[in-house]
Amino acid sequence: MTVYEPPVSIYGPVQDWATDFDHADPEYNRNAHRIWAELRGTCPVAHSDRYGGTWLPVTHETVREIAYDTENFTSRAVVVSTVVPEDPAPIGGAPPITSDPPFHHDARRLLLPPFSPKKIAEWEDEVRILCRALLDRMEAKIAAGERVDAAIDYAQHIPVNVISRMLGFPLEDDDLFRQFVHDILESINGDPEERIRSFERIDAYLLAQIEDHRANPRDDLTSYLMDVEMYGQKLPDNMVGGVILLLLVAGIDTTWSAIGSSIWHLATHDDDRRRLVADASLMTTAIEEFLRAYAPVTMARLVAQDHDFHGCPMKKDEWVLLPFPAANLDPSEFPDADRVLIDRQENRHAAFGLGIHRCLGSNLARLELRVAVEEFIARFPEFVIDGSDDDVVWSVGQIRGPRQLPVQVLRS
Amino acid sequence: MRIQVDAEKCQGHNRCYALAPELFDVDDYGNAVVIGDGTVSPELIERAKLAVANCPEFAITLSE
Numbered sequence A: 001m002t003v004y005e006p007p008v009s010i011y012g013p014v015q016d017w018a019t020d021f022d023h024a025d026p027e028y029n030r031n032a033h034r035i036w037a038e039l040r041g042t043c044p045v046a047h048s049d050r051y052g053g054t055w056l057p058v059t060h061e062t063v064r065e066i067a068y069d070t071e072n073f074t075s076r077a078v079v080v081s082t083v084v085p086e087d088p089a090p091i092g093g094a095p096p097i098t099s100d101p102p103f104h105h106d107a108r109r110l111l112l113p114p115f116s117p118k119k120i121a122e123w124e125d126e127v128r129i130l131c132r133a134l135l136d137r138m139e140a141k142i143a144a145g146e147r148v149d150a151a152i153d154y155a156q157h158i159p160v161n162v163i164s165r166m167l168g169f170p171l172e173d174d175d176l177f178r179q180f181v182h183d184i185l186e187s188i189n190g191d192p193e194e195r196i197r198s199f200e201r202i203d204a205y206l207l208a209q210i211e212d213h214r215a216n217p218r219d220d221l222t223s224y225l226m227d228v229e230m231y232g233q234k235l236p237d238n239m240v241g242g243v244i245l246l247l248l249v250a251g252i253d254t255t256w257s258a259i260g261s262s263i264w265h266l267a268t269h270d271d272d273r274r275r276l277v278a279d280a281s282l283m284t285t286a287i288e289e290f291l292r293a294y295a296p297v298t299m300a301r302l303v304a305q306d307h308d309f310h311g312c313p314m315k316k317d318e319w320v321l322l323p324f325p326a327a328n329l330d331p332s333e334f335p336d337a338d339r340v341l342i343d344r345q346e347n348r349h350a351a352f353g354l355g356i357h358r359c360l361g362s363n364l365a366r367l368e369l370r371v372a373v374e375e376f377i378a379r380f381p382e383f384v385i386d387g388s389d390d391d392v393v394w395s396v397g398q399i400r401g402p403r404q405l406p407v408q409v410l411r412s
Numbered sequence B: 001m002r003i004q005v006d007a008e009k010c011q012g013h014n015r016c017y018a019l020a021p022e023l024f025d026v027d028d029y030g031n032a033v034v035i036g037d038g039t040v041s042p043e044l045i046e047r048a049k050l051a052v053a054n055c056p057e058f059a060i061t062l063s064e
């Protein structure tokens, strides 16, 4: 069984959350809801000297304003780390997520068609088959008297397998993918040299896959990307690689977290689980509410130029965290914001971001999340955490979700 | 009543299409388009309001 090893911050433990916060301190994701609520009342745009200077807005209004303001805030780097990437705006290292206008629009447009709602709907049966196969394996483990973990045995496999299928990559590379994603997203506060080596390793792997597709073109997303034209020309290999890297990094950890958090909620809230099992028509609102309440993704921007933001003196190249999860819990936008209401009717949550970078994979992510939850509760209508909530291990860094989620199935 | 989608604001979150497919469609890029001239029949008014209230980008308006 893989054991999640949280990274250790080079800055040491946080002393004060308003002036010295560190989103990569394990205490942050563990206590995020309380930290945001406290800051909202006292210091809605907090500052920390860590990572060369980082800002943390926690209200819906400020998060939205920054997401919309692509002049003052550049996307050329979106993962806070000890190294500021050199790739200049407006393209950045992994278009379109690292791109700014006007280039962003053109890069994003290439990718939209395969991720449109109607194209993604075609994948539903595949996703369902995959979920059922994972549940079969879980059932076999339970029958053999082994413990099962909804994050490790279930949630983490779904997005990896789906995206590697879409890309036409060998399925036996699933474990490798997860390692790549871990290296890049969760070791952000570790050794900069090691981080650079992580990127080199995955770049080499992707170039080999592209070569393989050049020799054997097929009807998949990799061949689509190699074929599509921008400004009348095919994309160079390194750009195809950059886009694929982005799809892996953006699509795996995030969706795995969303599925895990939703199952965690159902394991710890018997009423909601029973209501959902009894009434499938609640599924749509329940999924949106899980996305709101447990939004897994916090993005970042770099300050593009010195400027004043609501009285905060922002300096060029400082980081700004964009905690969509905190925006989703702002009581001024959502009544009863801190309560999870699986039948919430009005829910304009920002789990998939706001503005031009709206998650390109949101239709796929929603499909995976819905099918994963539907299949899980259909197979296991009664389950609880195996042990106590302390046995649940949450991720560290900008993507929040359970990495270990031991469950005890009471009835299948 | 009529619904309108502001194409400048719509980012293709696709909430409207999921909630009220009788009123909204999506193009090949996943952006919303209103069906027909956007006229909302009385029995669909509640759905239209739901779409307005769930659009993260405040891109949909319902007017007389």
Ligand code: HEM
Pocket: A067, A075, A078, A096, A097, A098, A108, A159, A163, A246, A247, A248, A250, A251, A252, A254, A255, A258, A295, A296, A297, A299, A300, A324, A350, A351, A352, A353, A354, A356, A357, A358, A359, A360, A361, A362, A364, A365, A366
């Ligand atoms: C529940 C799962 C997911 C969540 C919560 C999520 C969240 C987000 C957020 C908040 C952004 C905005 C980034 C920004 O403003 O800088 C984003 C962008 C993006 N996401 Fe997702 N994501 C998820 C799953 C996926 C999947 C499955 C894929 C693809 C396979 C994907 C691909 C992307 C891409 C390519 C972008 C960049 C879009 C652009 O810059 O135009 N995401 N995602």
Ligand code: SF4
Pocket: B005, B009, B010, B011, B012, B013, B014, B015, B016, B017, B030, B031, B032, B054, B055, B056, B057, B058, B059, B060
């Ligand atoms: S919900 Fe809003 S942003 Fe999303 S597709 Fe509909 S109009 Fe566009």
